[in-house]
Amino acid sequence: MADGKDAESQTKLLNQHEEKHFLAGEIVRDIIMGVSDGLTVPFALAAGLSGANASSSVILTAGLAEIAAGAISMGLGGYLAAKSEADHYVREQKREQEEIIRVPDTEAAEVAEILSQYGLEPHEYGPVVNALRKKPQAWLEFMMKFELGLEKPDPKRALQSAVTIAIAYIVGGIAPLLPYMFIPIAKKATLASVGLTLVALLIFGYAKAHFTGNKPFQSAIQTALIGAIASAAAFGMAKVVA
Template sequence: MSATESTPPGSHADEPHSDAIASRLNWLRAGVLGANDGIVSVAAIVVGVAGATSAFFPIVTAGMAGLVGGAISMALGEYVSVSSQRDSERALIAKERAELRDMPEQELDELTGLLAARGLSDATARQVAVELTAHDPVAAHLSLELNIDEEQVANPWHAALASAIAFTVGAILPMLAVLLPPAEWRIPVTFVSVLLALALTGALGARLGGSPLLRPTIRVVVGGALALAATFAIGSLLGTTIA
């Protein structure tokens, strides 16, 4: 009996690209969240400053500072997080290689047990374990024991760049919304455009996560509206006080 014939329905063997698809969806969700952070963070800054002053250059300066600082902060945080994950995964991969080299029989028994725990009979589990070990023992153990794909270990530089780009893309919207209209329209245009964008990112994030659209969308929009209202109120108060 071959490994393909003995693998139960619904296993990873039936969907060879399921891990890759899940990884791409995770990247998409991270991109949506990064864009959402850019929208809210920079919108809150520019609306707060616009509440304090109608002067063009203070708003531009504050918005650009928020955009650049936020993008760098997001990239740095993502780099550190993914680097830690990558180091941990590489250590586990090295440990698994050493165990396979030093005690192959025990590792074969362990693989057999993992397969039996998934519903295979002892005899079938042993046969499948032998065939997987003959083909690629490291990949078999990493997948079944640790749920790691050696070829998909995350790259921290890619993650950092993607995070910075997502934040920047999101931040561009409130910058344009507050700078392009006439002074008297800046705040309402920014509020409307930002809330619409948040509704879109909230719905998209929910769709990618496989959850109902309404509640996550409302949650994101309400949170963004509260942030804008709070910073505008503070900016207006400070502007009045200073004046």
């Protein structure tokens, strides 16, 4: 009877205690990757072509072509990375499952070793090891997470990653090219592009730090500085070659 009341009390406490954790880390990582490259690469390309005295229409055409190619390339890279991660998990899961069946005592000893690393004594982790041996699926999941450090991937993750990165790249890449859509004189468009992109980089750097837990203003300055260096390098090389 007491155990039932304890369980009920614990359930109530869990319901009352709502922890706020950020659970969209992978999506944010994809967005950061896509927007970061989308802002800097087309920006550097446009600056480089401007340094080579290309017209606004040429810069815009080349920039849009780069955005299309970059979005496909980045999206494909994200898909393959997520797919590779999922395939790796499946391979390791199969191997671990075979070991649990073939050498259960060795695997049980590994569970004991893992638990002992958390400061548990043999008389404390012994019942846990025995309980896991009676539940093969729970045992397998325990080994995957605590021995191999692998989390079960979302089966939709690969496609989701590809789409997120591609869209983020396009959104980021449009900003440096907007001035070239409305300003026919390349030099004026380039100045406007520099200003607009630096503002976008500052905002992006600040937002990125907000989600990753870093210092917002420091991140904003660093992100803008990296973009400025990339574009200045491209502009300078184009001037030298031209």
